[in-house]
Amino acid sequence: MVDVSKQDQTFLKISELWKSFGNFVALQDISLEVNEGEFVCFLGPSGCGKTTLLRAIAGLDVQSRGEIEQGSKDISSLPPAERDYGIVFQSYALFPNLSINKNIAYGLENAGQSKAEINARVEELLSLVGLPDQGKKYPAQLSGGQQQRIALARAIATEPGLLLLDEPLSALDAKVRVSLRHQIKELQRKLGVTTIMVTHDQEEALSMADRIVVMNQGVIEQIGTPIEIYRDPKTLFVADFIGEMNQIFATVSSHNTISFGSKLLECIPHGFETNAQVIATIRPEDIIPQGENEQTSAATNISENSLEVAIHDMEFLGSYWRAELTSVDNGDATLNANFSMNAVRRMNLEIGKSLRIEIPADRLKVFSRNELVH
């Protein structure tokens, strides 16, 4: 079980870490703290340096500048064998000529344990990852998902203080991926082992991580809990990369309003000067069709923060409708909104129809146009 007293204690501390490959700087000024027992995900697009950072922590590709402390011990320049971690790769890297039992026992051998103790531990690990009775097989005889779990069992066999996972699920098909996601998370909670997982799948990161480190082109964009990252992105990149985000060109009117075409909209307070050209963002699910909340809207005078739009296109996505809206106030702007099935039915929404949508002020966030990603 997780030792509650140890939580919130920094276990891994990375300070001002840089890494270059020749002239190319792959990591810039990375500083990061991971708490004891925490599950942290490195999330970012391909090539942003996630693996590089993980390999620096493992000592497999040592950083060019900066320090890494683990358990308040400076491990910056230690070779991998003198660090304390278990690692699972995307390729699993199971030894093909050794049976599953031998693979798991590999790290336990010659460490002062008797044969019987080792066998017992292997059994225990096999049932822990949900694969008892598979020990006599060889890796090639298991499915990808099973191999991944064996790789995990091998990595935690020696009870390392830190578990490193580099895209452990990306080679698996979607169904297996989702179920393994839960298994890994559960196992991690049970063992309380500090874990860092690299992924470029935001769903994976949002569902598994205690905290997410969003990376882009060698720098950390934001560190936060999944909710923080999703609800309160600090940069346009994060806003755009995590979940879906409408982006609309707008001009600043005051410290908490923007003008959008002829409309003035209230937004989250910001630091931009009046008349600054900005990008306003709002998530599709935060857009509320007016009329749905007839009672509340009357009470809170929403006409201040609403837009007149026409439904350009609609698509049924199972649990909700995705609507493509064009603004009447500002002809060329389009917005995506998610409408619940109830709302669509009640309000009789369909393609070509006009309606008024509410833009909640505390969901409308502005960013500088310099941050524009696309």
Added chain:
Amino acid sequence: MMSTSSRVQLPAGKNVAVKLGRDDWAMRGFIALIAIYLIIALAFPLYAMLSKAFSTFHVDLSQYEFQVSDESGNFNTESITAQALNENTKIYEEADLSTGSGGRLSVTKFFPDFSFRSPVMYKVRGVDTNAVFLVGSERHTGPDWLELDSNTFRRVVLRPVASTGLGNFSHYFETPALVRSIKNSLWISAISTLITVSLAFGFAYALSRSCMRFKGVFRLIAMAPILVPSLLPGIALIYLFGNQGMLKAMMMGESIYGPYGIIAGSVFFTFPHAMLIITTALAISDARLYEASESLGASSWKTFWTVTIPGARYGLISAAFVVFNLVITDFGLPKVIGGQFNMLAVDIYKQVIGQQNFEMGAVVSVVLLIPAMFAFSIDRLVQRKQVALLSSRSVVYQPKKNSRFDKVCFAYCLVIAIFIVGILAVCQFAALIKFWPYDLSLSLVNYSFDLMDGGGWGAYQNSIKLALLTAFFGTIVVFVGAYMVEKTQGFKTGRSLFQFLAMLPMAIPGMVLGLAYIFFFNNPSNPFNFIYGTMTILVLCTVTHFYTVSHLTAVTALKQMDDEFESVSSSLKKPFYKLFYRVSVPVCMPAILDISIYLFVNAMTTVSAVVFLYSSGTSLASIAVLNMDDAGDVAPAAAMGMMIFYTNVAARLVHAIVSKGLLKRTQVWRAR
């Protein structure tokens, strides 16, 4: 956005220095050890050979002075330099003055009225200490006059001074008999290449594009020449077309001794090499292109020229340069069947063994190195391109039945198979005939090797010993070296130096390597001098000679292993050697066995490198074939050659059985 981030610079300061773990040190140690092996077994000897080729020896007459007395022993005349004396008498030409390291110039010829009985006295001195002369075997230098009576004076000889330069090369190029060999070697190799590659292409094409029967048998027969020394086809050709040949009439007055014999024999022994390369090239060409071509209604002739040939082009080029290299560097075949026709590799042998002119041997070696290096580099370049091609291809071509085409293919392969089997059969036949062509009864008398020159059965035993030792130690050195260089982190400079050294042997002709070993190891001041003339130097030389192909085999196998094994193992705190013997070696076992059989077979058949290095106690079967043939015992030579063949066949069988057994035992984990 990319460009902004790539312009970012690291903050000032030093890179984080990695503390090297025990494993890192151990692995680097191994790399260094094997690199040192390659430096001693390859780089130093080559250097010794090159410096030999560029050291010249010249007697500088202006550096010696003489004085002559009258009959009563009084020196009344001025001293005179040897140069002035030579200008008067014109005794020595310039060529006489440029000698080898052992050159000695007699001085009495400068004095036309010299008589060793005369009472005249002579004085001689060098201008400085560089000028050396001998009285008998006693060495003198320096500007002090040495007074000698006539009888002693006739024992005075002048010694040359060593310097570095191109003298040997200009001498070489002024000797028409030697220069002719360059032309000979080049055109013989070119023609052999053309014939071999064409024949091998046809053979490979039939194997991969037809549905004829007995493909496996044909493939096996085509590989047979690899199992015999290159000079064996020469012996068979002599039996067939030589002065007393069974089919001499077919030569229509032409002689087999010379270009015809060399080319025919070269085609025989290089055929398997070309066939293997071209088969691989054809195997990777994409079936989709054939389908596309057929669906466009192209004739098969057009498909052949627009799809097959371009698809196999790298294979063809690579095969051509490999064959060219094999022919131009081969020594055994032209030695046996070349007659008066000189080639570069034979020249080296003749200069060194026949005339003891080591400098000239070194010069010919350098000349031979040039085309060999060239062919080697082209081949490497092309191979790399082919590998790139390989990874992007996918669909394997499945030939369709076409009875006419299949019949033509079968007939073609049959002719080639008959040629190959025929050559071997003739050798075996020759070995069993008592005394060709006078007594055609069968007997085993030709197997009484102990009665002939060449080393007897002892030589055969030595060969087996050499082959086993080479296979054993060579495989260990090669595989460990390849493992370390593939799996070590960092240490870039060291690793690329190692890669370079590992590729080098392929570019060095065997004759050149052997000669280089003489220069390096036969030097009394070399601490390794003691291995000269022993089995050790033969093993060393053979491992080095065949290092590159073995190394590449090992590297290919290692590259197929997941790079993360090492990372996982070290994260589990296991030393590298544990992973090495628990995982790397078992997984690579097929490649390891391939390396050892390759080394074994080549150690059995090699002639060129070891011909300079064997001693009376370490003669080898392949050398015995050469020497017995040289001494006129052609039938015993054929018998010994066939012994090598059967030994290699047996070795390959053992290899096949062991590999199969191993695969069976391990097929559980190779299931997919």
